[in-house]
Amino acid sequence: MVDLTKHMKKGLAEQKPGQILAFAAYTNKISDIVKFTIGEPDFNTPEHIKKAAEASIANNHSHYAPSNGTPGLRKVAADFLAEKYDPSEILITNGVTESIYDFLTAVLNPGDVVLVPTPIFPLYIGDALSMGATVEQIDTSDDGFKLTPAKLQAALDKYGDRVKALVMNYPTNPTGVMYSQAELDALADVVRDKPIFVLADEIYSELNYDQPHASMEKTLHDQVVLMNGVSKAWAMTGYRIGVVAAPKPILDQIAKIHQAITTTEPTPMQDAAEEALVNGKDDALPMKKEFQKRRDVLYDGLTKLGFECVKPKGAFYIFAKIPAGLEQDDTKFIYDLAEKGHVAVIAGSFFAKGGAGYIRLSYATSMDQIKEGLKRLEKYVAENKQ
Template identity: 55%
Template sequence: MVEMSKYMRKILSDVPTLKVFDFSQYVSKIPGIIKFTIGEPDFDTPEYIKEAGIKSIENNRTHYAPQRGTVGLRQAVADTLAKKYGLHYDPATEILVTNGVTEGISTAITAITNPGDIILVPTPTFSIYTPDVMIAGGTPVEVDTSKTGFKLTPALLQQYLNKYGDRVKGVVFVNPSNPTGIAYSQAEMNELAALIKGKPIFAICDEIYSELNYDGEYSSMAKVIPEQTILANGFSKSYAMTGWRIGYLCAPAKVTDLLFKVHAFAVTDIATFVQDAAEAALKAGDEATKEMDAQYIKRRDYMYKRLTEMGFECSQPMGAFYIFAKIPSFLDQDDNKLIYQLANDAKVAVTAGSNFGKGGEGYLRFSYATGMDQIKEGMDRLAAFCKKEQGNK
């Protein structure tokens, strides 16, 4: 019998799985485990959004949708971006509805990448961008930002532009960041934009956490170089709609036309009733998101205080719902080993920093997208574990 897997695309053998999800599945089998792993809101989708989806189904909005997205949702996206962020996109030609931001990013990278092209991926960052580039046939180059406050600085970006020259096709920006919670100011974005402005380099901007920006202003490459920016956003995090799988891309019309080709042949369209629910989410304003944000801030502040008291050196998260913490000297410095020790001995599950690329080794990511009672119990367990480990040194 022929082993056909040997004859598939060779690059796929080098593409990793999402270790964050692999580990989360492992710890789910441990009785009584408290999980700070997956970045999924513990809130339910707001009732008015669910009601809009149900009403849409009852009205038989269950047939094929327009492949670029419903007119109503694209208009709602355009109106929201203009009102909240001062970004102006033509809903007919510059907005494309996607199967979540994950598909949107994959579509964007696939559409811009030719063999040999380099995409710069500042790390630590969520683990989809590097594999997407590999699958697209390009070369991902991770940029370690651990020495620059987990931010891509102009000097660091220029260093890589000088090194790779015309081969650089794109730079990934995740703002606010997963896993660090760090957010760029617009002034910082402007300085970075100046280095690629007028060059054939795309800014691939994942802004899925833009609504979860607690301490800073909204900032984006789209404000400075919209002609070079592919902006991706969605509803999973801010509206607790992870299971609905709905997002969108924004880009200049001619770029969107080519993004559409990749998207259309991969997924055809997005369910109409899901788009109707997302439209309702935007039209209702940000009352629901503000309520969730207030809870996230309380959780962030509590977890940050507890971790700091235990000896963890933490980044000060400005957005998203993660704390990125440097492992104290009295604990195992191998983050991949430590997460299994914590899960099995302390019954606390966190994510290894090295899962997020260069610069993440020796760190742990804590998600506070879970209830305060769970956070308090998890921090108590972790504190007891740390006290015991310190006593053994």
């Protein structure tokens, strides 16, 4: 029999399945484990949004929507994002996951360079590499996990006009850091008027605790491809609705990729997302309040146990340095902690350069679980610290 796997795309067989998913599968086999691994809210989707989805189905909204999205959702998405967008500059995708893929596919040629400040959500890197691009990881761990204009300029000097795009994600997964408007403006100045796109992933924009959300779109509108969605702030990860906004000539090109991949998103899910953005403006507030309380408890608990962390200002993650005296290889550490301590966290190095020696904890889990997890962590540290 012919082994057809040998005739598939070059490099695909060598590509490893996601490390986060592999670790999740491993922890599923351990009974009685406290999980700080979850990257989605533990809340249910608000009732009025569920009802909108049900009504949409009952009213036979079962046909293809226009490829770029329903007119209703695109209009409210344009209003939600920034006043400067027209509905014709909005594309509705299968979550921000598809937004990222569509954009990178639409702009990258093999050999182009994508600048990615790290540690970061690893999807951008995997997508760009699979398209034959070169990814320059800019380690931000010495700068409080924020990209600085000097480091950005150094990357531009290194690659010159091969640089096609800069990826920005704020609030940032996995560190929870946020940028001020002045910090983003200083970065915008470095790439302004150069043929460089900025992918601005603002999926956690509504989950900010100590300072208001700032956006690169405000001062670099013409070069920014803005992404957001309802997954995180409305607890709608399973609805799979993401939003891309960009100046029309750019958006029209990205939309061709979307058309080829999904045609359009499910109409009832788009109707539900429209309801979220019209009548659910305050839905995130109670969740945000609860996340903030959990953040404080987890941050205090970790700090007391000797885990140094930059206090997160947004999203629902804490990035903590493994204290001296414990296993410093973060991948070995998480497997050992899961097995002996029955606590699941994610290894920092899964988030690329600058993440080694750290762990990511998600506080999108109940306060009881956070307190129990901290107790177990305390015991593990006491038993294993040398």
